[in-house]
Amino acid sequence: MKLTAIGDSGADLPDGARSAYHSHEMTRYRLVVGRTYSPFAMALIRQMGLKVLILDESGRPNWLPLPLFAVNGHSLPDSWLFAVTEVLNAPAVAAIWGYRDLVMDPAHFEALIERKLEAWEAFLDAADGRSDLEPHERDAVSVARAEVEKSRQSHHDSRP
Template sequence: MQLICRFNKGDQLVPQRFEEGYTPATEFHLTVGQTYAVHAMALWESGLVTLLVDDTGRPGWQPVELFTVADHRVPADWEFDMGEPTDMVKAIWGYSALIQDPDHHDALSELKPAALEIFWSEVQRRTADEPVSD
């Protein structure tokens, strides 16, 4: 799955996002017009977010309303889970470690080294599995 960045400023967000701490002045490390690979998706209380590598070179959860879909295909090996009704994360789907390890989501959001190692290993594995185009 790939997304094309349409916006990179908080003034394009839906109002529910401001409850997460974003403001209309928030600037995302994304380039308008650039295509980004999606590594996972989650439904938070405030809406759908996607896990991608932003222009800083680090993974992060980005509000989906900043993008349009460029490639609709979802990896066949993604897994899915749902949170409890009181959880901020209502549903999540993506690579196995994200689903099987309940602490991985938060550790990755906090850019903890062990979580980053798992993430980059997954990115490398997926990149190696992609067919080479002619």
Template sequence: MRAVCIANDPKGLADHQQSRAIAIESSYPLTVGKAYAVVGMTIAERAFYLLVRDDSGGPCFAHAGFFELFVAPLPAGWRFGLEAGIRASGRDLWSEPSVATWGYPELVEDPAHVQALLEFEPSALALFESYVAEAEGD
């Protein structure tokens, strides 16, 4: 599945697409007009994100509002997980922000994998890269 970038500044998103971190977010390393392989999706708080490899080569949970609208079948092998954030409210949402995740098995089934990606742990990055390469080959 691929998504074409149409924006990269979160301050330009509609209010309902912004996370509570909007005050400290800056432009994402994404190129407007470029197509990105999507290897996962998540809803955290009230925002919807696509997991792509950004222009610096790392994993990036980019706001779905940064991409053109598209319809695509879910890739073979993807999983879906409904997470604790679906029940969280108020302050609880800060500690359990993830509502739902779609994507490759480890992204959905291993709670430590997302944190490992965000911390650029080599084993998590290697796994991420293997799924990006597979998605780009489609």
């Protein structure tokens, strides 16, 4: 499955979806309309609908409303797992599909949103395991790996 961005703002969401996705017409998403993205996960959010986890133009994983994309293909990555779940500190998450750490570790969902280094590394490990990434996503993963290594090194260097 691939996703092609068909919108990059709250105004591009279907009628009624803006409030469901806690968005408004002025909300901007870091997407390039017409660009193809690889989903890393999907989550069914109560009273909202499906959100997809992608590497957006910020170079970071972000959860975005599925209606911003046209879905291309019908198969999910072989490595994905699925769980009906109550995610730690995110009770609105009813079900989740995606890479192992996200599905099997309830704390990982929140840690990824909070940009915790260990969660970012687990996400990058999952990305490294994908052979179907777009060139811009491969580049973003490489840049992110370098940032993580730099962050780890500076943390290590600051210890007494």
